[in-house]
Amino acid sequence: MTATKPILLAEDNPRDAELALAAMEEYHLADKVILCHDGAEVLDYLYCRGQFKTRLHGNPAVVFLDLKMPKIDGLEVLRTIKSDETLKPIPVVMLTSSREERDLAESYALGANAYVVKPVEFHQFLKAVKELGIFWGVINEPPPEVPGRHKS
Amino acid sequence: MQDLQREHAPPSETRGGVPHTRGEDRSGSRRSFAERLVVAFQRWSIERRVLVGFGLVFAGILVISAVSYRNMTVLFRNTHQDQRSHELIELLVGMGTRMDEAEIGHRRYLVTGDESYLKGFHILDERIPDYIRYARELTRDIPEQRQHVDLLNQLMQKQLEAERAAITLRGRTGFEGVRDIALTGVAKAELEEFHRIQAQMEHDENRSIYGRGIQSAAITRNTIGLLSVGAFLLFVLLASVYYLIRHDITERRRVAAELERRGELLEAANKELEAFSYSVSHDLRAPLRHIDGYASLLEKSAQQLLDDKSKRYLQTISESATRMGQLIDDLLVFSRMGRQEMLRSAVNLDQLVKSVLHDLRHDMQDRNISWSIGALPEVKGDPAMLRQVFSNLIGNAVKFTNTRPLATIEIGSDQSSPAETVIFVRDNGVGFDMQYAGKLFGVFQRLHRANEFEGTGIGLANVRRIIHRHGGRTWAESELGRGATFFFSLPTKMEST
DSSP: OGGGSOEEEEOSOHHHHHHHHHHHHHTTOGGGEEEESSHHHHHHHHTTOGGGTTSOOSOOSEEEEOSSOSSSOHHHHHHHHHTSTTTTTSOEEEEESOOOHHHHHHHHHHTOSEEEEOOSSHHHHHHHHHHHHHIIIIISOOOOOOOOTTOO | OHHHHHHHHHHHHHHHHSSOOTTHHHHHHHHHHHHHHHHHHHHSOHHHHHHHHHHHHHHHHHHHHHHHHHHHHHHHHHHHHHHHHHHHHHHHHHHHHHHHHHHHHHHHHHHHOOGGGGHHHHHHHHHHHHHHHHHHHHTTTOHHHHHHHHHHHHHHHHHHHHHHHHHHHHHHHOHHHHHHHHHHOSSHHHHHHHHHHHHHHHHHHHHHHHHHHHHHHHHHHHHHHHHHHHHHHHHHHHHHHHHHHHHHHHHHHHHHHHHHHHHHHHHHHHHHHHHHHHHIIIIIHHHHHHHHHHHHHHHHHTTTTOOHHHHHHHHHHHHHHHHHHHHHHHHHHHHHHHHSOOOOEEEEHHHHHHHHHHHGGGTTTTOOEEEEEOOOOEEEEOHHHHHHHHHHHHHHHHHTTTTSSSEEEEEEEEOOSSSEEEEEEEEOSOOOOGGGGGGTTSTTOOSSOTTTSOOOSOHHHHHHHHHHHTTOOEEEEEOTTSOEEEEEEEESSOOOO
16 A cells, blocks of 8 residues: 555755655656645645646655745645545655754654654765655555545 | 032133233243142043042031031130139129128127127128139139139138127127228228239139130121131032033933944844844855756766866866855854854853754764763853854864874863863864964965865864854863864853843
């Protein structure tokens, strides 16, 4: 069951996205990744609306959230997810450049499941993304589906 | 007041100087003297000017008070003496009258034999000692008058004796025996002399009264003048105090407003700095990650095409990006260290050092280090920040002794000063040249080449910043090649920012 669940990656920077996908590719996880370019797209995906209107229903295995994104930023998306009963169980991992205490504190206060600072060094970045992908996408058992209002 | 004087002095100088072209030598020398005075005055500090000004005014008021007091004393004495003079004059008149009454009465008795006429004589006889005692007392301080009183006494006694003799004679012989005496009177000369001396004394006293009157009037005028000057000085003093207080209050208000303005500016600057470092933290790291990431991807995808040289170039690109990432991180930590709220709690340094050593154990693998850790005190401060200090200092000691087969690192404290606790970390590492000691604690200052010892050079800058925020000092002693000792002090009473 876990193998079929997608990994949602919210990353506005195409280079970061490419690097992340390159990392995922190492473990053949890349085809499971759904890339969103801003916070609004993430919410569209989660609520099956806009370009994701026709997608298969069901929550992703994990959401990797960047903090700084256009339109709706990471913290806002996190707040929305964690205040929605249906979305709440989705594990959310903050994947960001910021090591600021403020961001850390706020993310955890809003209910983030993990907080990972993107390492500058590519090999470490690779390692981090790979491990995250393996852990959240393969090892971790996601919460069972709860019927919600946006489900048919 | 000093400012008033300073402001007012120069115009009066120029006013005094310009029109007096004649007699130039005199006014010129005076002016230069006054100018010198003004210059000397202006060179003084405001406190000194205030002190001197107030001193002068106080001295003036003191002198005026002393002179006025003396004047008042003289006036009182004069009044008192006038009273005595008047009493003396009255007494003399009274004595003269009694003398006359006694003389007339005794002559009537001589003629008539009626003893009731002797009343005046008896009164005089009875009262002479009193009169004389009183007169002596009133003339106690005036020798001439006192002599006159003695003379009067003699004359009165003589007169009295003569009259008494005549009365006795009348009693024995009847009217016929004293007929001549009754017609001419006895001791006529003495009586006349008495009146003459009495008049003389009255005259003298009146002259004294007059003299004192003139003196009193002069003194009164003098006193009024002095008191006016005193009142003026007091007014000047009060005006100066008012001016100084008002000036002080205005200044305080200005300073308070200025402080508030600067506080706002500082707050704004801090906010901006925070936004800046936030942006650095977010945005500067991303391109570095990309540089390293794409360099790595390129290296991987073009592995077959690249020669060793090109691979090394790519390696260097990656390393540089990584290093810049490290520098940015360090700088952010350093910047945060200056802004972060500081805790003030009791910190057990023994435990802190133990836990720092535990954290550093990976750096000390395969190392032969002899530790000597003295008893460390409990201090007041921010535990996380102090931990950073020990982490940096001990980390440095470990790092810079890695060329030694046996490294010795000593950590200890000196609590001999009551004001501060000194902590030191001593090693037998490579040390440094003392001529660079001043650069040691600067941001990104390194005394060794990058390939000798790794590091960005932020550690000691952080140490200094943290210790400064705790109100302490940092310093180091070393000899090149013979180890180094790093000291820092923490005040026993915390009152820093």
